[in-house]
Amino acid sequence: MFESLPDIPRLFTALSEWGAALVYVFVVARSASSNALNPNAAIPRWRLAAAAVGGLVVLVGAQELLGRAPLSLWVPGMMTAYALVWCIIRVGTALDWRWVTHMSARAFIVAELAASLAWQVVVYSHADKPYWHPLSFGGFAAISATCLAVVYFFERRVYRQGALPVLRYADLASGVVIGISIFALSNLSFISTATPFSGRSGWEVFYIRTLVDLAGYAILFAQFERIQQSATERELASIQASLDAQHHQYLAAKEDMEQVARAHHDLKHQVEAIRAELDPGRAAASFAELESSIEQIGQQYHSGNAVLDVILTTKGRACAAAGINFTAVADGALLGSMSSMDIATLLGNVLDNAIEASRRVPDPDRRLIKLALFQRGQMTVIRVENWFDGHLNTDAGGRLTTIKQDTVRHGWGVKSIQWTARQYGGQAITQVENHWFALTVLLPSTTPKEHA
Numbered sequence: 006m007f008e009s010l011p012d013i014p015r016l017f018t019a020l021s022e023w024g025a026a027l028v029y030v031f032v033v034a035r036s037a038s039s040n041a042l043n044p045n046a047a048i049p050r051w052r053l054a055a056a057a058v059g060g061l062v063v064l065v066g067a068q069e070l071l072g073r074a075p076l077s078l079w080v081p082g083m084m085t086a087y088a089l090v091w092c093i094i095r096v097g098t099a100l101d102w103r104w105v106t107h108m109s110a111r112a113f114i115v116a117e118l119a120a121s122l123a124w125q126v127v128v129y130s131h132a133d134k135p136y137w138h139p140l141s142f143g144g145f146a147a148i149s150a151t152c153l154a155v156v157y158f159f160e161r162r163v164y165r166q167g168a169l170p171v172l173r174y175a176d177l178a179s180g181v182v183i184g185i186s187i188f189a190l191s192n193l194s195f196i197s198t199a200t201p202f203s204g205r206s207g208w209e210v211f212y213i214r215t216l217v218d219l220a221g222y223a224i225l226f227a228q229f230e231r232i233q234q235s236a237t238e239r240e241l242a243s244i245q246a247s248l249d250a251q252h253h254q255y256l257a258a259k260e261d262m263e264q265v266a267r268a269h270h271d272l273k274h275q276v277e278a279i280r281a282e283l284d285p286g287r288a289a290a291s292f293a294e295l296e297s298s299i300e301q302i303g304q305q306y307h308s309g310n311a312v313l314d315v316i317l318t319t320k321g322r323a324c325a326a327a328g329i330n331f332t333a334v335a336d337g338a339l340l341g342s343m344s345s346m347d348i349a350t351l352l353g354n355v356l357d358n359a360i361e362a363s364r365r366v367p368d369p370d371r372r373l374i375k376l377a378l379f380q381r382g383q384m385t386v387i388r389v390e391n392w393f394d395g396h397l398n399t400d401a402g403g404r405l406t407t408i409k410q411d412t413v414r415h416g417w418g419v420k421s422i423q424w425t426a427r428q429y430g431g432q433a434i435t436q437v438e439n440h441w442f443a444l445t446v447l448l449p450s451t452t453p454k455e456h457a
Contacts, residue, residue, distance in 0.1 A: 060096075
């Protein structure tokens, strides 16, 4: 028989905490496995197994021990339970400690909510049966699992693909304070009934705990949404700045190329005129060298797309200046329906990243960049390969990040590439093999999607 104020059995508490922790582990794991930009970002299976199996054993054992502790150790016991939830999420996701702390606060409140709601229904339906009875245990498991499944659904909707934004300390602190406040308020009646916020009867205690936990999770979830939205706004602003910079660079390069072309044309005629007047052997050799230099200056790409020609010519000159061997085979006509800004952004960022990586290669003979633009079936394929020094920065989920110290102003090139590709229904994929870094952009169409 249940007592007048029956508390949740420790086994049920452990199962709810374990399930809530795994909700966030699998939310992160699914997002990482669906990361098209870096297919290698998937979380290793050993992490998931360690979090699932090890977490269950540790939490059940810890809760059984804490259940035998005196009431004076209730607060340290809850802190221990939170720490174990933190460890499960950390092992299962390998995320930054700040995000693990924030997720653990949400997971702890979710566990309280699932356990409180399920136990309230079980007590109401099967008050005459012990908790290990199949009806009690099965009912608790079904209701708790349903609650966790609903939470998983909502978390997946908000959790963006790609790396989580850097969590500011103010957001972390507010999340932790909210979590502590909600937990304290929801369990206040179990500590003392002599407060304005405590229940006087068993059912009042159940109602208060369940409703407060529900409100607490809603508050924490809303805060998480706000953090994501703010980060998205900052990211879009940075990507737009990158788009504008690439487009302005294209316009400036186009103007410079026109001036160089005119100068090349005039100088070529002047050299021919001088050669007609002076034709000694040494002078002829000097003029031949001068003419060769002029031809090199006036060299341009003719891919079938004027915008792409400007990009290739400009980046080709940058490669020549840096001692990088740059080769390009491109059918520019495949980008005929793409806007000039998108072409400049996509190809400009791809080649800028390749050039920057090639400059760090100490061996000049290995400074190589290859570009190919071709059609395969119904797909337009842009593939850029470059040799690099083997050093890549990635976040905990295996996603590429900038190697520069200023992560606010840098690190948006790859994201803008992916963003531009998505505008045309495509995707960007990276591959690393034997010091070769390859970025492939697949575009099923060069007609932008219609947006409502």
